[in-house]
Each structure stands twice: as C-alpha cells, then as structure tokens.
Amino acid sequence: MAVEDYHQTVRDHDGLDSGASSVTEVPPRSRAGFTAGQPLGNISGRDPSLLVSPTETQAPSRDEMWTSSDEKEDYERQESERDDGDQYDGDHDLARTETGKSIAETLSLPREMLFVTIICFGQLFTQAGLGQAISIIKYIGDSFDITNPGELSWFMAGYSLTIGTFILFSGRLGDLFGHKTLFLIGMGWYSVWSVVCGFAIYSNHVLFIFARVLQGIGPAIVLPNGLAILGVTYAPGRRKEMVFALFGATAPSGAVLGSLFASLLALEWWPWAFWVFGIVLAAVMVIGHFAIPAAANRQHHERPQGWKNTLRQLDIGGTLLGVAGLVLINFAWNQAPIVGWPQPYVYVTLIVGLILLAAFFVFELKYAEYPLIPFHALSNEVSFVLGAIACGWSCFGIWFFYCWQFQLNLIGDSPLLATAKFSPAAVSGLCAAMFTGYMLHRLKPPVVMMMALVAFTTGITVLATCPVDQIYWAQLFVSVVVMPWGMDMSFPAATLILSNAVHRKHQGIAASLVNTVVNYSISLGLGFAGTVEVQVNNGGENPADILKGYRGAFYMGIGLAGLGVFVCLAFVAKSRTQRHVSDKEDA
Template identity: 25%
Template sequence: MHSSPSAEPDPQRWRALWVCLIAGFMTLLDVSIVNVALPSMEHGIGATPADVSWVVSGYALTFGLALVPSGRLGDDYGRRRMFLLGLALFVAASVLCGAAPNATWLVVARLGQGVAGGLLNPQIIGLMQQLFSGRERGKAFGAFGATVGLSTAIGPVLGGLLIQGIGVDQGWRWVFYVNLPIGILAILFGLRLLPKDARSGRKRTPDLVGSVLLGVAVVLVMLPLIEEEEQATAPRWWLMGVAAGLLVLFVLWERWLGNRGKQPLVNLKLLTVRSYSMGSALGMVYFAGFTGIFLVLTLFFQQGLGYTALQAGAAMLAFAIGSAISPTIGGRLVHRFGRPMVVLGTLLVAIGLAATAWLVREYSGANTAFVLAGPLFVGGFGSGLVISPNSTLALEEVPPAEGGTAAGVLQTGQRIGSAVGTALGGSLFFGELGRSHGDYHSATALGLIGSTALVVLALLFGVVDVLLSRTRKRRSTTQSAPPAAVSGSVSGLAPAETASVSLTSLETHEVRRTTTGADNTFALDAPAGTYLLLVQAGGREPVARHVQVGAEPVREDVGLARSVRLTGTVHAIRGPFPGAQVAVLDAKGQVQRVTVTDEAGHYTVDDLFPGEYTVVVTGYQPVAEPVQLTTEGPARFDPLLRLVSADKA
C-alpha cells in the first residue's frame, strides 16, 4: 500500500522542485527565445514567411492540443514516467530543430517539440501538487510563476546573444541546441530526485478523435492566413468553412462521449458555468491578440530598422518587465476586485498596443526602441493583470472534481488562440509589406492594429461579464430573499483580519464563497442539501464541518486557532549537537514537519497548531518525547542525545 496524502513529506521535494522549474523554464524559454531568431532562420535556410509563422504558431498549436490528454496520461501511467519521457522527447526534438537542413524539416521538428512540451507541462504542475501542500504549495507555485516571468524576459536577450556571438547563418540553430545540456541535466537529476510513481487503477483512453478534429479545424483556420503572407496564390478562404463544419463535428463528438460517461477532450458541461465560459473566451481571444505582437515587432526591429538580434531582444524587454511586475499585484487584488481588475488590465494592454502601433507608423527618427518602451511597458503591465487573474476567476466556480480538466481546457484554448493570433499577425504584416513594397512601418502598424482589435474584443467579453454579474446581483437584492441558509461568526481573528468561508455541495460540487465582515460574521445562501463548510485564515488551522441545510437557517460559529512555533536546542554529552534530524508527529503518528539542527544545535518548527505531538530526534540513539502545544506562545523542547554504546554499558 502507498502512503496517504498526509504521510511524511518527501525529504527531497525542494530539490525535485528545482528539476521541475528547470524543465518548465526550458519549455517556456522556447516560446520567447525563438522570436528573435526568425530573421536568422530566413537568412540561414531560406525560410519563407509561411515557414516562419509555422515555426511560431505550430509549436503553440501542438503544445495546446497535447495538454489535456497528457495530463490524463500522467494521472494514469505516472507523472515521473511521463515527465522524463516528455523531457527526453523535448530534447530530441530540439536537436532535430537545430540540425534542420531545410524549412520543412524545421517546421515538422518544431511541431514535435510542441507535442513534447505539451506532454511535459502538466507533469510539472502535477508533481508540484503531489510534493507540496498548504503554505509550501503556495511557495512552490510562486517559484514557478517567477520562472515563467524569468523565461519570458531572458528569452529574447539570450537568443540575441547566441545569434550575435555565433553568427546570423548558424546562430539560430543554437537557440535550439541550448536545450540539450539543460535537458540532459534535468533528466539525470529527475531520475534521482523525482518521487517514484505509485500504481494506478483503471487506465483512461485519451480522446484522440476529439484532438484530431479540433487540431485539423484550427489548422484549416490558419492555412488561408498563412497563404495570405506568401501572396503567391489566392488564399483558400473556403477552408474556414470546412473548419466550421469540423468544429460542429467536434462538439457533437464531445457531447456523445460525455453522455456515455467517457473522457472527452472538453467537458462541455463546464461551459454552462458562466464565469468559466466567459473567462475561457476572454483568455483565448486575449492570447490571440497579444502573442502576435512578438513576431511582428521582431521582424520590424531586425529587418525594418536593421537591429541585431540582441538589440531586438533588448528592445522588447519593456513588455517583459511590465508583465513580470504586475502579476504579484494582481494575485493579491484579484479576490477583492474580481473581473473589473481583469477589464482594467485588458484596457491597459489595448491602450499600450494602440499607442505602439501609432508610434510605429508616425515616428521615423532615432532611438525607436526607447520611444516604444513606454507603451510596451504599459501593455506588459496590463498583461500581468489579465492572464493569471483571469484564470483564477474562470476556475473559481468550477466544481473541485473538475478543476484539473477545466484548467487543462483553459490552457488549451489559450494555446490555440496564440497559434491563430500569430498566424493572423503574420498575415497582416506580410500582406501589407507586399502591398506597400517594403514599408515596414505601415506593415508593423497594421499587424499591431490587428492584435489591438483582438484585445479590444477580449475587453468586450470582460465588460459583458461584469455587467451580467452586476445584473444578477441587482436582481438578487431586489427580490425578497429569505434569511441566509448558513450564517455564523468566526472567533480568534486579529483586528481587521478576515477569514475566507466556502460552502461546497456534496451532491453537485457547486461552491459558494464569502469572507467575514468587520464584525467577524459571515452569511451564505444555499438550497437544501448536504454541504462542507470550510473556514480558513492565514496562520491558523482550517476548520471543516458537515452542514445539513433544510427549511430553517443554520447557525455555525467557528473558532480558529493560531499556529504556534516549536523551538529548542539538541544537546549531546559534549554540548550542542548540529545536524540532528527533528521530526514532529501528530497524535495519529503522522509526520507533520521535519527539520535539521544548525551548527549551534538549534532548530525551529513553524506552522504547527495547538495539540499533542511527539518530537523524535535522531543523531545517536533516537529520543522521542511528547509535547503539548498551546496558543499561549512558542513552545520549547531541548532533548539530550546519548551514544548507543553508553546506554548499553
């Protein structure tokens, strides 16, 4: 039998996290680093504008289509196994990309690299959820968020350095070869540090038919857009009609699978949750808008203004810096302001892109990169207020049992949006470039206007969602509603501190949430049924209760206990003992915390809750003593270790 989730945490979990972060950094780096290498690819192997679009958008497309099936493969066959497989395939595909003798080889290898990245990414998230819980999980995901921002900012500059150092003809190859040493190190450390896979139960068959239908439909949407870039033949716009028919077949197929209790690629029932459907639509359209700017601006800086790859990468740093600063702010404020904050972020992006488009068209003086830095920073700052907060709000009302699938579908929509948006941006750019006989200013401005239009469409989705939410709240307040089904008070909070309260239906899994008011009380409406009431506040042990809601209101008063600290010094006969392992077990014998004494023999264990524990110290002969923790203040336990031989004597 394998251990329960509450068993002793993996002692190598933080080292394993570094393996996950390195792999995540590598796959995300390949999104941003390639953009500055596109002109080098055109020069080195004669890639056409259509080839360039496929290199960027093809990766996003296959990456997105692989996400949901890969998440289920990790659940069924083991996350460690799928992580290492995805990592090995990603490295192999990177080598094939770097060794490409022609553009067709490069595009096919890039599509394979996207599949490998889509296989790898869900395992990273799954391993982090498996290895960490509570506050540690928050820290782990915070580190992953920082990795995302770092890879976005470093990618263009690193790509520019490689191309400038190695040369325009061959430098683009090292944009892919750089993954080889990183990937090999990650595989070696992953074999050693990642937790072994436990045996799983029934294997679920991935929805390959749904993946093919959706993938072909998106490709048929992209094809005429990419053909427009070539301007060699008339674009086959009728393919979009075929794509619409395939999308209808995809919806019918997904519904058929869902009605028979099987595992569809997209659970269509999720789209009945308004916040999720609106958030998914906003995310897909927004990603279609803002991702296209990187292709257009890269070509503008390098081919239009004659910048080197390094200069072009540095010129786009303003957007990356803005998008790295604001997510922390958005994460703190999203639950206070909700969708209006996402609307504000989308508005900032639209303003930033529109201003960039205007300046590109009208300004032809020196130091263009510095002139564009301001509006690009505004756009990047707004982007950070959109992406993560929108995902948080979209998943907020999704039943917990569907959370993983919903998140995967949300990311798939974003990747498909990225693929279509990049193709659209390239189509507008190269089309205008041909019509204007090489006017890069007008071509870039048109591409940016197209991106701005898509961002404005995403903005409209956000505004509609806000208006619908306010209309629903207004209707609920004007009706003579009965008293709240569940109400109560929360004791143990500090002045001005609030607690989050959630009420989850055990029949429908629908979640209702609120926070305590100034008087530390809460109230939630709910129909009759059985619920799980969960009350949480920072630094306190959560309280969960079963609640039966009937015709009469239910009162539940909750007391939250503050977490306490256990400290001490481990001594041996000769004095303080460094390097001793201190484990804290709860009343059930399950390990809650593990630490090691420092050079002075001191140890500190935080985030324990009042109750009875057993402290086990190992160094020489193990020592185990009961400890009673209370809310009155930090507890202290100073054990004495003895040599085994001395005890036997």
C-alpha cells in the first residue's frame, strides 16, 4: 500500500485539548540533517529526517550536500521506491490532530514542559548511572575488599555492555508494542535493579556486578523509545530542534549530577546512592504515565497475531545470536585483566563469542524475515563511520574510568572534590552541542567527525602526560573541557553521514547502529586498557607502578583515538574522490 494512502485515525485518551480528540497519520517527510546534541537520530528505527525545519532542509542545494555515496543515484532510488508505493520500514510518521496541529501544539505549556523534562530525564539518568558508580568506586571496592582495577572496571563496563547490546532490540519492541509503554517499562526495570545494586552490600561483588549488568537494560529500553516519542510528538521546526538539543545536552550534565549525588550520599553509606536513585526512577515512571501523551504510544506496525509471528517480527533468533556473541566477546576482554589470558575459559569464551557473532551475520543475511540490521542496505561508508565511532568512544571509556582512578588513587581527591573537577564538562558539553548544531549546516559532516576524533585524541593525550603533583588548571582541566567536544560532535556527525549513506526506508537504522557502537565500545575499550595496564604495572604495589599502569591504559586510548583519526582521513579522501567523479559525470 502506498505511503500516501496510509492514514489511520487514533483516539486520543490523554485529554490533549478540546476538539483534538483524534490524530491522523501523515506521510513521512524528506531526509534532512540533525540539530545539536548527542542523540539526534531516532534510535528505535525511526526516520531521523524530522529533526530540522523544512526551511533548513531546503537551504543547501543538492550539489552542496556532501554524502558518502552518489547523491543523484540515491535520490533516484528513493523516488523509484516512492513511485512503486513501498511502505518504508521504520519511517517516522508524525502524528497530527484533525486540525492539522502536531501533538505538541495541543499541549499546554506546563504540560509540555513536564513532558519534555520526563523524556530528557531518560538521557540524563543514563549518564547518571555511569557517573554514580565511577565516582564512589573506591567506597564500593573497599566494602567488597576489591582493589584490582580489572575487577573494579566491571562496575562500569557491565552497565555499558548491556546498553549497547539491547538498544536495537528495544527499539523493535517499541515499534510493535508502543513507545510509551516501553519507556515506562524501561524506567521501572532501571529502578528495580538500581535498588538491587544497593542491596548487594549484604552479599558480594558478584551480585553487584550482575545487578549493574541488568541495570543497563533499563537505559537501553528508555533511550530509543524516548527519542521515538519526541519524534512523533513534534513537527519539524525550531521547537523540535530545541527539544532534541535539550535531550543531547543532558548527557554531560547527567554524568556530573550522578557523580555529585552519589558522592554526597556515599558520605553516609554508598548503597543510599542506588536506593535513592531507584526511588527517583520510580517516581519519574509514575509521573511519565500521566505526562506523556497517549497518542505517542501508538504502534507504527500492525501488532503481529500469534506468538510465532511475534517472535519472527522481533527477530528472536538474530537477537539471541547477536546479544550472546557480543556479551561473550566483551566478557573475555574484561575478564582477562583479572585472571589472565592463559585461563582456558577466557579464550574459549572469546572464541565462542566470535563464532556466535559470525552466525548472527549469516542468519541476518540469509534467514531472518525481519532482520534487526538490514546489512544489504548498508554500504562501505557505514563501516568507515562505525569504525571511527568505535575508536573514539573506546577512547572515551578509557579516559572516563582512568581519569577518576587517577584523581582518587594518585592525586588523593575525595569523590566530591573529583566531581567538582569534572563539573566543567557539563558546560563544555552544552557549548559543544550548540556549536555542532550550528556547524553541521556549514561544514561537511565528515569534517565535523574528524574534528571530534581530534578532540578525543587531544583530550586523552593531555591527561596521559599530566604529572600527579601538577596544578589542576594546567592539564587536567584542559582534558575535562576538551573531551566533551569529541562526544557531542561525533554522534550527530556520524548519524547524519549514515543517514545519507543508506536508502530512505532504512534511515532509522543509522542512529540505532551509532548508539549501539558507542555504548558497546565504552565497555570493550575498558577491556583493552585493563589488559595493557596489568601487563605494565608490575603488580601495582606502589604509586609509581600504579601510575605506570594508568599511563599504559591512557596510551592505549591514544592509539585507539589516533586510529579513528586515520579512519576519518581515509573516509574524507574517499568521499572527496567520489564527489569529484560525480561532478564530472554530471558535467
């Protein structure tokens, strides 16, 4: 059935405004760019084209748009698909009222402010969960009699691991069962396992790590479905740009706030940091039930009939293979620094993980009816971009973990003082988000991407060469200010490049892949760094050896970020060559 004929009236049970009791689907709009902020695409498999206003999408001519493939051929393919009446899988349909207004326009200002705040809390809490454990990691480790950095790194790595591995599947769940429903379920799940993290004090560190791993599934559900809700609620325009910019800007602030409140509560007892966090998450879930418009919960696909059809559309086979493979590979790399690679179960786990991941690719390419990742629609350019993102965010994970270790264990800062030293990252991240939104319309996305990788490289290099007894403002402050620019420039640039590299009906997969790679790379990078650290720190028996191990980890991060810069340079050169060839053919 043609997209133009796809109209459906949905009763609004949320009491938006009088005279606006139903919504009507309208066709997806054309592809466009992104606004400032980290998570600018819709990571649930939606069309990220709705993030900018129509006037901005018309500003550059087609010759000025720099894409990673032949734009003319891509445009003709899209027009052919539209003429053939294809139903674009995953395209984002904006919901409007009978009067032609978007859902957001029917909300009162207080209601809209509350709604946006609840959705933005999804991003803020995701980063807060990262910051809360790392800031009080010394307290947690002491309570379990753990000092091995490899074991301590699991407190952060386990959380990021499940975020990265479950995002794609969570977006598919939202497609079939409603994004509001999944958003609230994610908040509830996040709350429960945050509380369990606190109660692990009565057990052992294994339960704590296990709870952290399961805790990460909550943000994996919340993030894609929260963005989907924003996308369906707002029409393209300045208001939508502002909302997505706010969503992205909460990332650095969330890490700082999570660290701050965890440090304060840990002064009494560290489990209170997780218990209070769980209570806050539960409260947000309840408020969200009333604040999020009911129309945002509509399904974008007809709900499958029967459990067999449901399993097929959820791609359970591919999900199990992919998740199991990624988890086992990550486990091997993060466990090796603790017990050593000679342990048979470590390298056996790695081998099994690689086999399962290979089986996932085969299954998705040949057997999956509804593949999570449409590999046939992805080009070589996608590999370049995802490789650069993996390098940059692996570097960030190393920087974030070992910067805290550097301050807590070598400089001797308290968690509160270390948090204060990290606080400039929130302001720097906000500036980076605004700058990126401004420059993406003026610079080519691959150039912005390369600038981001340079920022990652610079930030960790400055810290790697920082003396322990040096004043904060000389190098540590510079590193804290520079690193958020790598974060907030790389994500939107990569998402835009991928959106230009794939067909229109696969646009939504762009941000999904970027988000998956971002979070998984944070966890995997810690495994790489931990392996280097234990090889060079001579057992870490004294401060000099500990510093040597930390520097080894930092140098690993420098190598990863530097590799990302070279990948970006190769991608820029390849794109320029393709553009010149295209220009000659058009002439």
